[in-house]
Amino acid sequence: MTEQRTRLKRFSAADRLWHLGLVLVFMTLSVTGIAWMFYETSWGRGLGSLFGGYQGTLEVHRIAGLVMMAGFVAHILYMLTQIDWKGFPRSLMGPDTLVFQWVDVKGFFAHLGWIFGLREHPRFDRWSWWEKFDYWAVWWGLIIVGITGLMLYNPVLTSQFMPGWLLNVALWVHRIEAVLAMGHIFTIHFTVEHWRPSSFPYNASMFDGSVDLEDARHEHPEWVARLEKEGRLDAALVAPPPVPLRILYFVVGYAIIALGVFLLVFALINAALLTLF
Amino acid sequence: MRIGHITFCLLATLLMSLPAIGQAADKPDELAGTGYFRDQDTLPGSFRFYQQLPGGEAGLWGLGPTRKKISRASFNADAHADVADYSPQTRCQKCHAPETRDLHGLRMNITCVQCHRNVPVTGILHYYSPLNPIRRHAYVCAKCHEGATPSFASYMVHEPNPLAPESRESFPLLYYGIWFMLILAGGVFVIFLPYTALWWIRDLFAKLTGKLRHD
Numbered sequence: 013m014t015e016q017r018t019r020l021k022r023f024s025a026a027d028r029l030w031h032l033g034l035v036l037v038f039m040t041l042s043v044t045g046i047a048w049m050f051y052e053t054s055w056g057r058g059l060g061s062l063f064g065g066y067q068g069t070l071e072v073h074r075i076a077g078l079v080m081m082a083g084f085v086a087h088i089l090y091m092l093t094q095i096d097w098k099g100f101p102r103s104l105m106g107p108d109t110l111v112f113q114w115v116d117v118k119g120f121f122a123h124l125g126w127i128f129g130l131r132e133h134p135r136f137d138r139w140s141w142w143e144k145f146d147y148w149a150v151w152w153g154l155i156i157v158g159i160t161g162l163m164l165y166n167p168v169l170t171s172q173f174m175p176g177w178l179l180n181v182a183l184w185v186h187r188i189e190a191v192l193a194m195g196h197i198f199t200i201h202f203t204v205e206h207w208r209p210s211s212f213p214y215n216a217s218m219f220d221g222s223v224d225l226e227d228a229r230h231e232h233p234e235w236v237a238r239l240e241k242e243g244r245l246d247a248a249l250v251a252p253p254p255v256p257l258r259i260l261y262f263v264v265g266y267a268i269i270a271l272g273v274f275l276l277v278f279a280l281i282n283a284a285l286l287t288l289f
Numbered sequence: 290m291r292i293g294h295i296t297f298c299l300l301a302t303l304l305m306s307l308p309a310i311g312q313a314a315d316k317p318d319e320l321a322g323t324g325y326f327r328d329q330d331t332l333p334g335s336f337r338f339y340q341q342l343p344g345g346e347a348g349l350w351g352l353g354p355t356r357k358k359i360s361r362a363s364f365n366a367d368a369h370a371d372v373a374d375y376s377p378q379t380r381c382q383k384c385h386a387p388e389t390r391d392l393h394g395l396r397m398n399i400t401c402v403q404c405h406r407n408v409p410v411t412g413i414l415h416y417y418s419p420l421n422p423i424r425r426h427a428y429v430c431a432k433c434h435e436g437a438t439p440s441f442a443s444y445m446v447h448e449p450n451p452l453a454p455e456s457r458e459s460f461p462l463l464y465y466g467i468w469f470m471l472i473l474a475g476g477v478f479v480i481f482l483p484y485t486a487l488w489w490i491r492d493l494f495a496k497l498t499g500k501l502r503h504d
Contacts, residue, residue, distance in 0.1 A: 052395060066396070124484075127491045168434055171441035177353045179444050180460070184451055184467045192474040200485045208489055209496040287390045289450045
């Protein structure tokens with residue numbers, strides 16, 4: 013029995029693989045980074061023992077950091093191949109672009125107005141302003157954390173090319189930016205994607221690649237209307253994933269979410285025990 | 290064409306650093322030193338770059354830790370000579386508590402005397418002190434950090450509180466850099482945590498009034 017094609021393809025296989033790779037490496041870095049930062053506490057040492065103690069935690073953190081940087085470079089190269097160079101730079105200003113446009117600024121204020129009940133929900137196209145923000149925020153974070161992380165990777169080598177006291181600054185910047193990134197993901201990103209009443213308890217679209225068509229009609233109406241007008245809507249419709257796959261998405265996804273929330277909660281609890289200065 | 294131009298510029302920048310390799314022994318690289326600890330790096334006057342003297346400009350336009358207030362005792366052979374109630378049995382932490390709370394002490398359990406020695410505790414700017422910046426990398430840092438350079442030794446083990454007003458004078462880049470990062474991170478949360486919370490509530494209203502579909 014064929015399922016009704018009630019879902020709309022939204023994320024390509026490549027999109028999903030990039031996201032999954034990012035998630036796995038980010039969580040590895042988070043766990044090892046937090047274990048290192050909280051090593052004075054028994055909770056931190058417990059986390060660190062999973063990786064072989066203090067040195068092991070640092071080793072894994074460094075290697076995962078290199079993997080993250082390599083992935084970032086690979087992603088930049090991949091994105092360069094995705095740009096329509098023939099139509100450049102106009103091609104970066106189309107309705108499917110991830111680049112911020114004036115319409116996103118208007119969308120932000122319109123969305124704020126809807127939140128306060130002042131107007132109806134804005135009609136977003138393919139990407140809402142917060143999805144674009146979530147994409148570019150990773151670039152900012154990886155550049156800051158990556159550069160300072162590479163500086164800290166081998167302090168003796170780094171100090172051959174720049175003054176050693178820059179490492180004092182680098183460690184603080186690395187810490188603060190990492191805490192910003194983890195804090196943002198484990199609170200705001202999880203809430204917007206999974207815990208909003210309209211998608212509670214779980215939103216599998218980044219694993220499965222599709223969104224419910226009716227949800228898309230109401231959150232991204234301009235996009236659906238555009239697909240319809242261009243005759244591409246029918247080709248983009250898919251059936252919901254089979255139940256075993258849905259279970260898999262839920263279990264894996266929630267394991268990661270739970271890990272993030274666990275890190276957040278216990279980091280907050282143990283924060284008072286930290287000696288920062 | 291453009292790619293070729295960019296590649297050329299990148300290569301030229303990298304190649305321009307080649308003269309730094311294979312420095313003549315009498316004109317050592319300021320940052321990396323020569324690696325010849327006994328005969329070169331630790332001779333008087335070898336490296337002026339990292340001396341922590343008040344008013345010194347040093348590298349990067351004085352953004353580094355070069356303006357820390359220095360006490361006279363730091364120049365003495367016995368830094369505690371004029372300290373009342375001092376005896377070698379006194380615990381360092383009694384007067385130097387903040388200095389025991391940095392990463393070297395907390396993570397590696399390094400004790401004060403492992404670097405500062407104690408017969409007597411010599412001021413770090415005394416001419417012959419192992420901790421004098423002109424030879425610190427060789428006599429102290431390299432005990433654990435193989436290959437330490439003069440630049441490596443300029444890392445502040447006893448880092449000041451980056452947020453304290455005193456750091457603005459003693460380590461400007463740390464002060465301004467960390468305040469910037471805190472304001473950035475704090476700003477993001479101060480704006481987007483309430484935003485997300487209000488959004489969640491609005492979404493709940495939409496769902497409860499049957500208007501889940503944002504009509």
